[in-house]
Amino acid sequence: MLEIKNLHARIVEDGTEIIRGLNLTVKAGEVAAIMGPNGSGKSTLSYILAGREDYEVTEGEILYNGESILEMDPAERAAAGIFLAFQYPMEIPGVATMEFLKVAMNEQRKARGEEPLKVPEFLKRVKDVAGTLEMDMAMLKRPLNVGFSGGEKKRAEILQMKLLQPKLCVMDETDSGLDIDALKIVADGVNSLRSPERAIIVITHYQRLLEHIVPDSVHVLYKGQVIKSGDKSLALDLEANGYAGVIGEAA
Amino acid sequence: MNIQIQPQRTAAEAALVDAFGERLSLLPGNGEVMLKRDAAIEALKAGLPTRRIETWHYTDLRRLLTTVPAFEPTAEAKAVAPLVEGSSVLALLNGTAVKAAAIDGVKVSPVSEKLGDGTYAPALGPQGADDAIGALNSAFVADGWLLDIADGTVLDKPVELQNVQAGGQVHARLAVKVGAGVTATVVERQTGTGAAFVSSVDNVTIGEGSDITWVIVQEQPETATYLGQFNAWIGKDARLTLFVMNAGGKLVRQEIRVVAKGEGSDFQLRGVNLLAGDTHTDVTMVLDHAVPHTGSREIVRNVVTGKAHGVFQGRINVHQKAQKTDAKMACNTLLLSDDGEFSTKPELEIFADDVQCGHGATVTEIHRDHLFYLMARGIEEKTARGLLVRAFLAEVIEELEDEAIVEALEARLIDWFAAHG
Numbered sequence: 001m002l003e004i005k006n007l008h009a010r011i012v013e014d015g016t017e018i019i020r021g022l023n024l025t026v027k028a029g030e031v032a033a034i035m036g037p038n039g040s041g042k043s044t045l046s047y048i049l050a051g052r053e054d055y056e057v058t059e060g061e062i063l064y065n066g067e068s069i070l071e072m073d074p075a076e077r078a079a080a081g082i083f084l085a086f087q088y089p090m091e092i093p094g095v096a097t098m099e100f101l102k103v104a105m106n107e108q109r110k111a112r113g114e115e116p117l118k119v120p121e122f123l124k125r126v127k128d129v130a131g132t133l134e135m136d137m138a139m140l141k142r143p144l145n146v147g148f149s150g151g152e153k154k155r156a157e158i159l160q161m162k163l164l165q166p167k168l169c170v171m172d173e174t175d176s177g178l179d180i181d182a183l184k185i186v187a188d189g190v191n192s193l194r195s196p197e198r199a200i201i202v203i204t205h206y207q208r209l210l211e212h213i214v215p216d217s218v219h220v221l222y223k224g225q226v227i228k229s230g231d232k233s234l235a236l237d238l239e240a241n242g243y244a245g246v247i248g249e250a251a
Numbered sequence: 252m253n254i255q256i257q258p259q260r261t262a263a264e265a266a267l268v269d270a271f272g273e274r275l276s277l278l279p280g281n282g283e284v285m286l287k288r289d290a291a292i293e294a295l296k297a298g299l300p301t302r303r304i305e306t307w308h309y310t311d312l313r314r315l316l317t318t319v320p321a322f323e324p325t326a327e328a329k330a331v332a333p334l335v336e337g338s339s340v341l342a343l344l345n346g347t348a349v350k351a352a353a354i355d356g357v358k359v360s361p362v363s364e365k366l367g368d369g370t371y372a373p374a375l376g377p378q379g380a381d382d383a384i385g386a387l388n389s390a391f392v393a394d395g396w397l398l399d400i401a402d403g404t405v406l407d408k409p410v411e412l413q414n415v416q417a418g419g420q421v422h423a424r425l426a427v428k429v430g431a432g433v434t435a436t437v438v439e440r441q442t443g444t445g446a447a448f449v450s451s452v453d454n455v456t457i458g459e460g461s462d463i464t465w466v467i468v469q470e471q472p473e474t475a476t477y478l479g480q481f482n483a484w485i486g487k488d489a490r491l492t493l494f495v496m497n498a499g500g501k502l503v504r505q506e507i508r509v510v511a512k513g514e515g516s517d518f519q520l521r522g523v524n525l526l527a528g529d530t531h532t533d534v535t536m537v538l539d540h541a542v543p544h545t546g547s548r549e550i551v552r553n554v555v556t557g558k559a560h561g562v563f564q565g566r567i568n569v570h571q572k573a574q575k576t577d578a579k580m581a582c583n584t585l586l587l588s589d590d591g592e593f594s595t596k597p598e599l600e601i602f603a604d605d606v607q608c609g610h611g612a613t614v615t616e617i618h619r620d621h622l623f624y625l626m627a628r629g630i631e632e633k634t635a636r637g638l639l640v641r642a643f644l645a646e647v648i649e650e651l652e653d654e655a656i657v658e659a660l661e662a663r664l665i666d667w668f669a670a671h672g
Contacts, residue, residue: 050627053619078629090624094642100625103638108629143642160628 001199002026002049002168007060008224009048018044018055020224026168026217029196033210033235034203036221037243042203043087045221046172049201050084051077064168079111081167085157085174092144097156100144101126105163129162133189150177158189169193169200175209187212207239220246264299266319268292270420271390274322278393281369287376291389294377306381309562309594310533315502316476319448323419326445330413334438334468334659338411341396346421348394356404362395362424371397374426374454384480384506388422388450395424395451402430402458409436409466409656416475418445424452431458431486436653439467442499446474455483457491459513464492466656468663471500473528480506485545487513494651496660497532498525498667507536511545521647522551525664526559526591527671533562540569540576540606549580552647554640555591556671564596565610571602580610585617585643587636637668 002025009019018041026032036042048055049062051074062069069077092100106116117125130137133155145153154174161169171190175183190200190213202213210218210232218234219226220243227250228234238246260268271292280288299316300307328344339354348361365371377386396412414423425439441451449471457463471477477500485491497503509518518538526532538547551563563582584593597610617639625635641664648660 050623052623052627073632074623074626075629075631075635078627084627086624086627090620092621092624092639092642094644094646095625095638100628100638103634104625104628104630107631107634111629111631164628 001028001065002201003061003063005061005063007048007062008058009044009055010058012054012056017058018224019048021060022221022225024219024226026199026201028199030217031194031200031202031213031215033215033218034201034221035205035218035235035238040221041224042221043172046084046170046203049082049170050074075107076111078164078166079108083161083164083166083169085161085169085171087172087176089145089153089157091146091148093146095144097140097142097144098126101140101160101163104160108164125163126159129159132162132192133159134185135159151179151182154178154186155182158186162189162193167198169198170203171201172203173205174202175204175206183209184212207235210235222247222250258298261299261313261316263316263319264295264313267295267387270319270321274391278391279363279366281367281372283369283372284366284375287372288390291376291386294386295383295390300381300383304381306535306564307383309564309596310504310531312383312504315531320419320446323417323445326417326419328415328417328443330415331440331442333409333411334440334466335409335411335655338409338438340411340413342413342415343395343421343423344415345417345419346393346423348396354406354410356401356406357410358399358401360397362397362426363393365397366392371424374424378508384450384478384504385452387478388424388452388480391420391422391450392424392452393422395426397424398427400427400429400433400435403432404430404435405433406435409438411438411440413440413442414449414451415440416443416445416447416449416471418443418447421447421449421451423450424454426454427456429455429457429461429463431460433458433461433463436464436466436656438656439465441467441469441471441477441479443471443475445472447471448476450478451480453479453481453483455481455491457483457485457489459487459489461486461489463490464494464651464653464656466494466660467496467505468660469495469497469499469503469505470663471503473499473501473530475500476502478504480508483509485509485511485513485516485518488515489513490517490519492519492521492651494660495520495522495534496525496663497523497534498663500532501530503530503532505534507534509536510539510541511547512541514542514544516545518545518547520547520549520551521650522549522563523644523647524551524553524561524563525667525671526553526561527556529558531560533564535562535564537566538568538578540567540573540578542570543572543574543576545573546577547579550647551582552644553582553584553593554587554644555584555593556587558588558590560591561593563593564598566598566600567608569599569601569603569606569608573603574605576603576606576608578606578608582612583643584614585640586614587617587640641665641668
């Protein structure tokens, strides 16, 4: 589903190269964990997949279902099924959460040539999904993410993901700022989306989240490259021994 | 030796002076009114204000007003659908008040009648040397509406005052005397279809304990000149919420002159300026806190596209005895084009020593992170930008308590963006 080949990317503003020859393949149905120390390029990779303009790809290719996404803007990528769950979801005053959800769902439907959702059907879907995430509907009447706690923001991201039903989910440090109960709810939300047609990339620092979302593959990112790949035991190894060993091996 | 040099009249100044001569015999008014008109035109003969007059610094009317059309007495203007369904509509079509249904608790008279018998004479005349709009309007005003709202009246539907032009010139007065303990919403529509020259002056006095919401929606075509002046005097424990939306006009100046003259009175101004094309829009407020224990908040939000130029001048005078005044003013602008321009001038003049006053002004572009977030959910760029711009304005609109008005104003916003976004 996703093939990243020899990707090089830098920050547009100052030219700093962050991704330096990254290779990664994620198949449909797979849950891939990306781990790595701070500054290894994990969040940058997630932004590049989503199409953020602050980064510029200088070399290499990103293929999604066999086609390059590099020329697509963030909205086109989202409509094609790529979803980024943000590490720090943006607070947007004045945009009501419900209105945002409705516009997002209908814009994606429009891009796929589908009719907009009728209001009762829309409300029902939101209510159902909010229920599974133990979210209060009153929260959704507020402006988007404004005044939400860290945990509420993460739940709101999962809510959007479940409503939009993307094909490729990229979860950037979804576990940060979550207590153990919230972590479980969020992990359940992600697990409910596991399917043979969908790939999920979980970016995390810690093994903790991977106890709840068990990955099929684990990739260690360091200085903008995948330096080691393995199965879930690699994550346990990293938890026990830290990154130093793996980094030493690669060097 | 001092020589008074009278600069040569501009085409617009000459047209105004000539129009007065031609129009005079048709204007209503007893002797006293006609003397006021003469005095007003004399003031205009000294010339339209230029940038050298401080209050007109950003709107050099003499330079910007290039032409003034002749009156078109036979042009037909049509009333528009009210902002809120079920409102009591009082229309002024091409400058003439059109007979309307009675409103319970409100005495309604056409201004032409009160000019004819002279009872309106005291309200005419410029307020000071820089009051070009007051002078212009006093010279030419032919009609308008005069409302007297009885003590204790509670209006459950808005009264909508419509000033609809069809080209030519229109000079209108909308005067409302609000008794004590009144709750009412007044909607003022300034609109039309022609390349008109419009002046409109409001005089509103608010009695003790009343709560008045006044909503001005200015949607002149991009060929019209609109000069508005809203004057209000707020009595003891009374509250005035003024909402101004400018969404049209080629050359627009909306003056707001408010006096918080009763203790415990409160003034709220919320302004939305939607500026597009090659237009000039100026909102100038002078607010006097004249007595102790009064409050005010002013929030003006501007969206500037195209080559539009906007101005907000906000002056708050806190008089020496006006202790415990609580006044705050903010002006926030979203610049959406490189050629757009917005000038903000806040002024606080404080003579009392125990007050809380503040002001702030910002100019920003659309927040790129916000735009990315919305687009990352599949919302295409144009729609996402529209959502963010409307959000910036919605914050101000949604502060109004009346849901029907909020919805109606948001619908006007959407219409504006459909035409200019």
